[in-house]
Amino acid sequence: MTANHPGEHLLRRYARGDDDIAADELWAVEAHLETCAPCRGRLAPDPLATAVWADLAPLVARTPQMPRARPWRRLLHGWVSPAAGPWLAMMLLVTAAAVGLDQAGTTAGGQVPLVLLVAPVLPVLGVAASWGRSFDPAHELTAATPRAGLPLLFRRTASVLAVVVPGLAVAGLLTDVAPARWLLPCLAFTVGTLALGALVGITRAAIGLVVAWAAAIVAPTFAFSRMPIALDAAATPVWAGALAAGLVVIAARRMAFTRLEANR
Amino acid sequence: MCCRSREIENRGRLCAVLPKVKGKPHEEITMNGIEADGLVVRVGGRRGRNAVNGLDLRLGRGVHGLLGPNGAGKTTLIRTLATVQAPTAGSLSLLGTPVSGRLRPVRRRLGYLPQHFGFYKRFKVREFVEYLAWLKEMPPASIPGAVHRALERVGLTDRADDKLKTLSGGMVRRVGIAQAIVNEPEVLLLDEPTVGLDPAQRLRFRELVVELGQQACVLISTHLVEDVAAACTDVVLVSEGSAVFQGTPADLATAGTDAHVGDSPIERGYSALISARTGGGAW
Numbered sequence: 001m002t003a004n005h006p007g008e009h010l011l012r013r014y015a016r017g018d019d020d021i022a023a024d025e026l027w028a029v030e031a032h033l034e035t036c037a038p039c040r041g042r043l044a045p046d047p048l049a050t051a052v053w054a055d056l057a058p059l060v061a062r063t064p065q066m067p068r069a070r071p072w073r074r075l076l077h078g079w080v081s082p083a084a085g086p087w088l089a090m091m092l093l094v095t096a097a098a099v100g101l102d103q104a105g106t107t108a109g110g111q112v113p114l115v116l117l118v119a120p121v122l123p124v125l126g127v128a129a130s131w132g133r134s135f136d137p138a139h140e141l142t143a144a145t146p147r148a149g150l151p152l153l154f155r156r157t158a159s160v161l162a163v164v165v166p167g168l169a170v171a172g173l174l175t176d177v178a179p180a181r182w183l184l185p186c187l188a189f190t191v192g193t194l195a196l197g198a199l200v201g202i203t204r205a206a207i208g209l210v211v212a213w214a215a216a217i218v219a220p221t222f223a224f225s226r227m228p229i230a231l232d233a234a235a236t237p238v239w240a241g242a243l244a245a246g247l248v249v250i251a252a253r254r255m256a257f258t259r260l261e262a263n264r
Numbered sequence: 265m266c267c268r269s270r271e272i273e274n275r276g277r278l279c280a281v282l283p284k285v286k287g288k289p290h291e292e293i294t295m296n297g298i299e300a301d302g303l304v305v306r307v308g309g310r311r312g313r314n315a316v317n318g319l320d321l322r323l324g325r326g327v328h329g330l331l332g333p334n335g336a337g338k339t340t341l342i343r344t345l346a347t348v349q350a351p352t353a354g355s356l357s358l359l360g361t362p363v364s365g366r367l368r369p370v371r372r373r374l375g376y377l378p379q380h381f382g383f384y385k386r387f388k389v390r391e392f393v394e395y396l397a398w399l400k401e402m403p404p405a406s407i408p409g410a411v412h413r414a415l416e417r418v419g420l421t422d423r424a425d426d427k428l429k430t431l432s433g434g435m436v437r438r439v440g441i442a443q444a445i446v447n448e449p450e451v452l453l454l455d456e457p458t459v460g461l462d463p464a465q466r467l468r469f470r471e472l473v474v475e476l477g478q479q480a481c482v483l484i485s486t487h488l489v490e491d492v493a494a495a496c497t498d499v500v501l502v503s504e505g506s507a508v509f510q511g512t513p514a515d516l517a518t519a520g521t522d523a524h525v526g527d528s529p530i531e532r533g534y535s536a537l538i539s540a541r542t543g544g545g546a547w
Contacts, residue, residue, distance in 0.1 A: 073391055078398070082384045137382030141443065143348045144378075145399035146371040152399075258367055260348045 201264025297481025
């Protein structure tokens with residue numbers, strides 16, 4: 001092979017890309033160049049070829065054969081569960097409805113703003129929609145991935161709060177409710193759902209908490225037309241305590257979220 | 265008491281009749297894919313039952329078929345191997361690491377297609393597989409190429425930009441297979457992957473599985489005996505939560521006689537072993 005190196009003239013014509021080189025000559029040159037580094041060096045100085053390749057290699061590695069679709073979706077679903085979208089929209093609607101009813105003067109007994117009554121329930125629904133078996137069709141696929149567990153749970157919960165809390169903050173301003181009165185119950189119920197969810201499953205925990213809230217707080221408020229003690233400013237330490245206890249339970253039972261049992 | 269002793273006797277008899285492959289002098293058993301000892305998995309809470317009941321399993325590289333009647337514990341076993349269900353007792357090792365505590369490193373090397381493959385209808389095919397690749401913590405730079413390769417292997421590159429809700433049942437199943445193999449898993453668990461595939465797709469699927477089995481430990485749960493005969497190097501037969509047989513499809517075929525129900529030798533072998541186990545019965 002190496003005995004017959006192509007002549008200088010032929011090589012120059014090849015490099016220039018002349019079309020009048022005979023086909024058999026062209027093949028011979030090409031085949032020879034593939035196996036003969038010195039001739040490749042004659043064609044283009046080796047450092048140059050190396051430099052071009054060094055420039056190109058990372059680009060080639062980065063360029064997918066297929067472009068990635070809709071980058072916003074990728075960023076969004078790093079935080080929001082793909083199943084939770086409609087539910088997050090619904091939460092904003094419920095908040096708006098509560099404000100509307102408050103403004104129209106349909107408050108419970110003329111004393112308790114509706115915003116206070118819905119604030120703890122909204123994130124519970126959001127968390128259930130993000131992690132519950134009946135809401136998320138791909139929950140079993142997700143549960144088997146390395147990202148499942150506390151990191152993903154916190155991302156998804158944070159995305160729920162990022163929708164609910166600003167919504168409630170605006171509602172609070174409009175209806176003149178101090179943030180401290182709705183924020184702590186809201187957070188305590190969020191953490192409570194996760195803590196209880198680690199023990200009995202998120203869906204069951206959400207149903208249990210919503211029913212308990214409706215029976216113990218909402219129904220008596222409407223029945224007796226008075227401010228429940230739980231929503232009084234004096235109850236703040238109790239809510240803070242519940243929040244802390246919930247966090248402890250989540251930390252202790254964190255492995256539950258890597259298994260299917262937490263989706264129940 | 266008497267039932268218990270009969271069960272043990274039964275098991276002993278089967279073991280004596282059927283050659284175990286454990287001692288097979290083959291270089292392919294060098295990889296520690298799945299190792300389970302006395303695995304017990306309780307389902308249904310306190311008043312539940314042991315869906316997997318004292319199961320021993322050793323699986324290395326290759327394609328392994330998991331056969332058994334409905335309710336034998338196949339899905340519970342696959343879920344346990346996929347680490348989404350915690351075993352109640354016994355020990356389980358995947359790829360040489362015990363499954364307890366930190367699951368993340370071993371899960372990165374796992375592929376799983378559940379029996380009920382749920383998906384997001386509004387996602388495009390490519391987006392869905394990309395999302396799963398992200399959940400599997402693949403390096404972001406490698407995701408587009410890996411997704412492309414996975415879709416190519418299941419023949420869906422031309423549908424990559426279609427929404428999942430526009431796909432037929434067989435195509436959805438192939439998306440399921442694509443998400444399972446996107447991270448080039450070393451242990452691949454497929455629960456009834458051929459349901460919904462037409463005959464031509466099933467043939468193509470078997471080819472793919474044989475190809476994957478050269479690199480990885482592939483476990484396929486199925487009730488289609490012909491899938492096992494065509495694609496599997498090894499069969500595990502489970503009944504009532506424990507393994508009653510492990511061997512080659514040919515070994516399974518020799519267990520049956522003409523007196524047993526079935527259209528093919530393997531089917532007859534299957535019914536012979538299952539009826540020996542459960543004492544027979546119409547269903």
